[in-house]
Amino acid sequence: MHSEKQKHSFEPKIIAFVCTWCTYAGADLAGTSRMQYPSNVRVLKFPCTGRIDPVFILKAFQQGADGVLVSGCHPGDCHYIAGNFHARRRFAAFRKLLEFVGVDLNRLQFSWVSAAEGGKWVEVVTDLTEKVRAMGPMAEFKQLALEEQWSGTIGTPELKEAYNAI
């Protein structure tokens, strides 16, 4: 049954960093099981959550992500013995830092999704998408990207407009 899809005024951009062994496989399972979830998420595959550098999360926000998901194997299930344990500490610290500089942590979700948890993948992605949709666009980094030091700004508005319209 194809229900009429609700139109939203804002479609958030969600970037997901996932490990290949658990969450990527879990997302594959969601596909094989023909589960449905919002199409906002873009998945980047890593060997392990241990490979995910906090800079990538920062970069994702800078590139216009409205929400970021980081997901890997449950503790003890890491294909690489302990990568997810290292990641867990790294992100526990990093989210505190982001929070301190004023990033709303509702936009940054961490989860453990195993290869068997297609349903959990759907739930996590749907929840984050809905939550971020309700929050509206992540304006902070986008605005920041447009800002210049005063001396580097192009003074006249029409020039700026023409220039940015490229």
Added chain:
Amino acid sequence: MSRIGVFVCHCGENISRTVDVERVAAQVGKLPGVAFATDYKYMCSDPGQNLLKKAIIEQKLSHVVVAACSPRMHERTFRKAVESAGINPFLCEMANIREHCSWVHENREEATVKAIEIVGMMVERVKKNRVLPTITVPVTKRSLVIGGGIAGIQAALDIADCGHEVVLVEREPSIGGHMAQLSETFPTLDCSQCIMTPKMVDVANHPKIKLYSYSEIELVEGYIGNFQVTIRKKARSVDEDKCTGCGLCMEKCPIKKIPSKFDCNLGMRTAIYVPFPQAVPNTPVIDRENCTKFKTGKCGLCQKVCGPGAVDYEQEDRLIVEPVGAIVVATGFDLYTINEKPKGSMIKGYGEFGHGKIPDVIDGMTFERLASASGPTGGKILRPSDGKEPKQIVFIQCIGSRAREKGISYCSKVCCMYTAKHTMLYHHKVHDGQAYVFFMDARTPGKSYDEFWRRSIEEEEAVYIRGMVSRLYQKGDKIVVMGSDIAVGVQVEIEADMVVLATAIQPQKGADTLAQKLGISYDKYNFYSEAHAKLRPVECATAGIYLAGACQGPKDIPDTVSQASAAAAKVMTLFAKDQLEREPIVARVREAGCVGCFYCKKVCPYGAVEEKEIRDRQGNLIRVVAYVNPGVCGGCGTCQATCPSKSVELDGYTDEQIVAMIEAL
């Protein structure tokens, strides 16, 4: 400039039903660097692959993106295809527009837009892909087996029978392990020593097995195919080459009252001894702590009587280095120490059951020695305290096991069965005796196991009481056992002559230290961790190391032997090739940027990071940098995320590739 080819698969209708594949190909074709973009019904089919190969040649493509199913499905297929058309397989990427797109979204417009972005992302990624060479490492076709119990013996024999040399290391003076101590074995009640000793002899006589008894692992270096193992051969004080095993030394030894560990302290041995008559090697060892010669410098009788002159008081520990390509760990188990809480242990101990205080409260292994025909009582069940035959005997199961509050939450797996066996042995030997068993549940899965257990009740008249024992104390020459029968809901009190505790199985002492030497992981109880609980149950996550027997978890003999043979099969699989090939997803260090903080080394789960000295032409040390051994690296990339200067990079998942993907969004 790259010339990327993009191939969008319809997957029959699986993709094209919701994704406008023509539009995806058209849009992606406009991306910078894309030279060719097309769509096709089934890319993985032969015609699809031929289309791909043809386009690579005709369009002079440098990189390929196949937009189709999950890479977990067909990445190998397409990488092989591009390789056959002359492109390095790692210059081909898959964009998952089926599992992650067409199958999970209904709206055609949304799915198409998403597919375009997914493919665009992979296009940017593939631009940054580098040619990766296949990594090969040589294989030393010798293996090390650690532990000479039934698991180690089985694995060693299987590998050796296949024609590969085996180095077998046993900590004790003789191989045989716990199985040599058992009387009879469930579910068939065949004599343990009768089936065990021939295998021990096979080991001793096998031309491909090099046995180091009374030896321990000192150091393990290297990686799969190329380990260097240092073995400490402890001073035996008897030259194995000269000794004929006549036993005269033991006969003459004046120190005869040392409790025998093999006999669970029920029997006595001499200061120069073999643990049991069928020992392999049949070479005595001097217990230097108890030997008069070593304590006072006097005596020396054994040396005097030894015809071949094998006794050597000056012998020292020797370190021997053995190169091996694979390691089987079969260190087995130990019984739960039940008296007091061991220092620094999470295990609390079962002081309340009187073990160690009441002489007639014994553990299961002690009962095995009492029941064994070769044991200290010649197979008679007699009380250690007064040598009387116990007429009432109580067996208590789950001592330590399945008791979270006591520190162990797992089931020891074999106790239900061996207790059932004990009741039978008891009944066979003490016909007028009565056995009682306190149990939580009887766990008897296994071929003929439940039948065996039922036999103990139905034919051998053991009384099973469901419930635990709350208290136990000595009263005269009886032991009063107070417990509850929860099935009936009454308190039970039994005046027993002997109590046998089915204590939990634990890994051998020092299992953690050995694991650290081997670089393998272990759980909180020190059982070694397998690479995957279901699909890789005999492999360690550390490549080239395999597990057999109870060191990985409680196991009975059939399971242990199966796992040992499985481990041997894994070793033989490894040895079937001269060179090991592995996926080149490994970390590499950019030495120019490395400042030697070794954060990579600290976080590497594989111990793959080494310290490498950089010297100038005169040989002066300039600095020390990290080096990742590609044979050992597992490819998780934790090092790269941790490296402050990103001077270590995981091939196949470089920062450039990932950032390119993020920037494509």
Added chain:
Amino acid sequence: MQKYISKQNLNTLLDTMIAEGTRVVAPCLNAGIPLYEPIKSASEMVTELLPRRSSKEAFFPVCEDIMSYAKEGQHVSLKDIDPSRFQETVLVGVRPCDAAAIPVLDAVFSWDYKDEFFLERRKKTTIIGLACTDADDACFCSAVGLSPGETKGSDLFLTPLEGGGYACETFSDKGEALITSHKELFSEQTKAKALPLAEPQTEKIDLKKVKAWLDGHFEDPLWDCIAVRCVGCGACAFVCPACHCFDIVDEGTEKAGKRRKSWDACGFWKFTHHASGHNPRNLQPKRYRNRIMHKFKYYDDKFGQTLCSGCGRCVRICPVGIDIAAIVEEISKK
């Protein structure tokens, strides 16, 4: 032309110009520190504190876009900035040490290559200098031949008078034009006495002697001795009114991005790092030597000027207390 303007009228002048759409850049407070920045009202101007950065960024921004690119398929499109559309600007309350450095910059930006970004902004900016009444012991304008009353570089120069108000003196057509177009706010000079100017903090250094020594001492133990403590940051160059090195980088993604020009500093290890991996100034003393050489020799060789106006900012902010005035003085005594 010599005139008088009251404090009130100066504010009116600035507010009027702001209202007319002129960009007025003046020392003001930003997040607790004084900086030259565009003000929205004359009341924001704070003249008592020396701005942390010099006024050079009015012409030579910390960072500016100079071009943008976009790619589609194999096609690349470029778009240039049109400097002719830069805004008319009045730079007011400029310290003499900052103003004096501007003509020094003019020389390099209009030398063999005419830097239109700099020159266009320069052309459209009127500089109102302000005599300095407040110095600390890091100041050394007097050592490099300038003074707290130096008018070099100013189109219009204000000297604070007792009882408020300023004496104005013009030094260019731009300055005169500014007075002419707002003549109602200016009056003839009064007899009020000028406030005492800041005390010169240092003796004049013989820069000829310094240059002569530098001419012959490219290699000298002095460099190691001074620069061993240098940590290789760019703070001194970035706060300097005369340092003018810049870097050009492309920032953006594979599909679109911008080419940007931003401040660079010879103290950075990366400054002379070649693509090959070789670095001719591989050690900090070599980099620090370049700083001194450029300021007191190379620039003089090429343009007959000294690339230092003695503002003392680098002395104040150097993380490790390197004192260029002390170094130059030491060299002058060699």
Added chain:
Amino acid sequence: MTQPIDTSIYIAITEAIRDEAKRLLLEGQVSAVIGYAGARRKGSAQPVIISQAEDAAKLIFSPASVNNLALYLTKAKKEIPKNGKIGIVVKGCDLKAIVGLMGESQLKREELYLIGVPCAGVLASTAQPSTGLTAETIAPKCTECNAHLPAGCDYVPNVQLPAPLQLEEKYIAEITRLEALTPVERWAYWKEQFAKCIKCYACRQVCPFCFCEQCLCDRNKPQMVESTPRPAGNTAWHIVRAMHLAGRCAGCAECERVCPMDIPLNLLNRKMAKELKELYAYEAGFEVNDKGPLSTFDEKDDQSFIK
């Protein structure tokens, strides 16, 4: 009213440092001593590296001895000759950095001769070097000092450190204030602060832990962080910097002291230190640890933030 802080012992300390440095150099125990010397500006001090016994008289210790000299021991500062043992004057806060560097394989204890300084505090970056030390002019880090007396040094002048004054703990107060704000308000605060940044990298260059041969932020393949001094790149840089120092920074606050734009950088570091202490009971700088809080793990680590 500003409370003066007693720094009279610094005279005796200066004497003691000179004597010790002279002895070390004369006896050839060290090849050089890194310390502080006076400079042109009144009351100022700057780092100095002496290798001749007669230069020992140049050494001083004063409230202007602000630098963390541990910086000169790291590989990033290649100019310092590394032949033989080096003597170095360290305050308690500087010592924490040395301890950290030892844990990160950058220094070996046996190659150092540590001349510890009992320290009552040093001047804030906003104070003129000639001013006296008071509750107002003292560096913010000194208000939270827990290492007035450096432990485990080879030599510590025998002076009686006056009981430290109870001062308002500036970072704790400011962190508490910021934590109470909404994310939007905090973002506004940091945006204003980071906007001032001109990417002079003084913060990086003085940091004893920024010893990388090549900074991640200087790389352009890929460009992880925009290198231009625009608000976006500045913010990214300061976030990355704080993350890289998490679990390592022991609070010498040099980054903040040297910032020509007065960005409160140490606030970020202190915040991270606070979080890591709460999460993993880790405090940097007191003992040589092979593994910091972010290079190890415990299976039971908090994961309440993970779904």
